[in-house]
Amino acid sequence: MAGHSKKYNVIDLETGKLDPRIFSDNDIYQEELEKIFGRSWLMIGHESLVPKVNDFFHTYMGEDPVILTRDSKGTLRAFLNMCRHRGARIVHTDIGNAKNFFCAYHGWTYSNEGKLEYVPGAEEAYYGALDRECLGLVEARVNTYAGIVFGNWDAGAPSLEDYLGDARWCLDVAFNRLDSGTEAIGPMKWIEPLNWKTAVDNCSDNYHVPTTHLASILAQGRQFGIPRTTHEQQFQSPNKHLFINGHSLTMRFLERPDQARQMHGVTQDNRAMFEEYYRATQSEAERRLGVVRASQLQLGNHSLFPNGVLGLRLAHPRGPLETEFWHFVVVEKDMPNELKRALRMGSGNYNGVTGLFEQDDMDNWRSVTRSSRTPVARKYSQDLSMGIGRAGSDLDFPGVVSERYTSENNQRNFYRRWQEFMNAKDWREIPIEPITAEFGGTAEMNG
Numbered sequence: 001m002a003g004h005s006k007k008y009n010v011i012d013l014e015t016g017k018l019d020p021r022i023f024s025d026n027d028i029y030q031e032e033l034e035k036i037f038g039r040s041w042l043m044i045g046h047e048s049l050v051p052k053v054n055d056f057f058h059t060y061m062g063e064d065p066v067i068l069t070r071d072s073k074g075t076l077r078a079f080l081n082m083c084r085h086r087g088a089r090i091v092h093t094d095i096g097n098a099k100n101f102f103c104a105y106h107g108w109t110y111s112n113e114g115k116l117e118y119v120p121g122a123e124e125a126y127y128g129a130l131d132r133e134c135l136g137l138v139e140a141r142v143n144t145y146a147g148i149v150f151g152n153w154d155a156g157a158p159s160l161e162d163y164l165g166d167a168r169w170c171l172d173v174a175f176n177r178l179d180s181g182t183e184a185i186g187p188m189k190w191i192e193p194l195n196w197k198t199a200v201d202n203c204s205d206n207y208h209v210p211t212t213h214l215a216s217i218l219a220q221g222r223q224f225g226i227p228r229t230t231h232e233q234q235f236q237s238p239n240k241h242l243f244i245n246g247h248s249l250t251m252r253f254l255e256r257p258d259q260a261r262q263m264h265g266v267t268q269d270n271r272a273m274f275e276e277y278y279r280a281t282q283s284e285a286e287r288r289l290g291v292v293r294a295s296q297l298q299l300g301n302h303s304l305f306p307n308g309v310l311g312l313r314l315a316h317p318r319g320p321l322e323t324e325f326w327h328f329v330v331v332e333k334d335m336p337n338e339l340k341r342a343l344r345m346g347s348g349n350y351n352g353v354t355g356l357f358e359q360d361d362m363d364n365w366r367s368v369t370r371s372s373r374t375p376v377a378r379k380y381s382q383d384l385s386m387g388i389g390r391a392g393s394d395l396d397f398p399g400v401v402s403e404r405y406t407s408e409n410n411q412r413n414f415y416r417r418w419q420e421f422m423n424a425k426d427w428r429e430i431p432i433e434p435i436t437a438e439f440g441g442t443a444e445m446n447g
């Protein structure tokens with residue numbers, strides 16, 4: 001792995017060869033927790049999960065348990081869920097409303113602004129010598145984009161706005177369309193025996209769809225009248241496959257401005273209702289996003305570096321060989337309830353333990369992870385050579401755009417980005433692209 005002067009040299013960008021040991025080696029995994037999950041802006045939730053003052057939602061950043069709370073003054077905060085006395089977990093529930101966090105081991109009590117407010121025996125047992133000021137909860141930086149909450153442990157990291165960069169030009173199409181914003185339904189949670197990177201990589205893999213998902217596609221066609229996806233279609237597709245500032249995205253062209261944007265949950269029975277909704281909200285979307293983004297484009301599969309997958313899905317690493325997924329359905333707040341329900345049901349049919357497409361994918365990711373650990377198999381590189389030299393800039397889209405919708409350019413770049421983080425001493429050695437996209441509307445990071 002250490003071929004050049006840098007420690008990690010796992011992807012050869014000229015040949016597309018990838019060292020599979022990054023999917024199973026425990027030392028590498030431990031280093032990822034520090035150098036990737038300890039430095040990146042990580043999706044940790046959505047504002048709608050903590051709507052009221054004192055609400056909290058329990059989440060994770062990498063393997064570290066985190067309390068996301070809206071404090072008594074209404075400010076979003078993220079704290080490591082660890083008592084500063086002897087390290088016990090303080091919060092043991094998924095969600096709640098509390099002004100204070102009380103440690104059930106010895107009773108130290110913190111405000112929801114993170115201050116250590118009460119210590120039993122502060123005068124008697126500690127003789128007044130305990131420095132309470134220095135023993136507040138460990139706090140992460142928090143910022144939001146279109147209601148989605150991100151956390152970051154690293155004071156040296158750039159702002160969330162710079163971290164997302166021009167990827168926001170694409171994300172706005174799905175998450176920042178209307179003034180009233182979005183809400184998150186969920187999460188569905190499940191654990192899969194696979195390395196977290198296999199799922200992230202797969203978000204840009206348009207190549208597998210007609211093969212892996214054939215049975216599901218046929219069932220979907222029969223049930224909902226959705227035309228079958230074929231390899232030929234994918235190879236000829238005008239849709240875009242883009243790598244933008246570390247993030248992997250796909251964008252699809254709409255056939256009509258009122259076409260339903262969602263992939264899952266739209267059926268013959270409700271399609272007219274979705275179209276009516278998109279007609280009714282079109283002028284507002286054009287004001288916010290400009291005509292091109294509001295009426296011609298839809299966000300396809302995508303991942304935000306490192307482990308944000310498919311909209312709002314958290315892929316929490318649980319060791320090199322296990323990932324815990326938390327899948328949310330994000331819907332526009334003022335969408336009719338009937339459509340919200342259709343999207344929620346549709347998501348359950350496709351994603352998670354009940355999801356047809358998820359089950360197809362899971363088998364692949366699991367077997368890719370498995371073969372990275374057996375002694376003969378792990379000596380052989382993976383081949384990610386598809387479309388080498390066939391990507392560049394595009395007048396109409398930001399980032400590095402693949403010539404075809406089916407390409408491994410995003411995947412090669414994902415592992416290059418992974419390597420940039422793993423080889424850097426700190427954020428000063430991690431490149432970040434300037435924001436250059438023309439947003440062409442009034443939508444900003446928040447509102």
Ligand code: FES
Pocket residue numbers: 083084085086087088103104105106107108
């Ligand atoms: S570990 Fe929390 S009060 Fe002792």
Ligand SMILES: [Fe+2]
Pocket residue numbers: 202208209212213357361
């Ligand atoms: Fe898939």
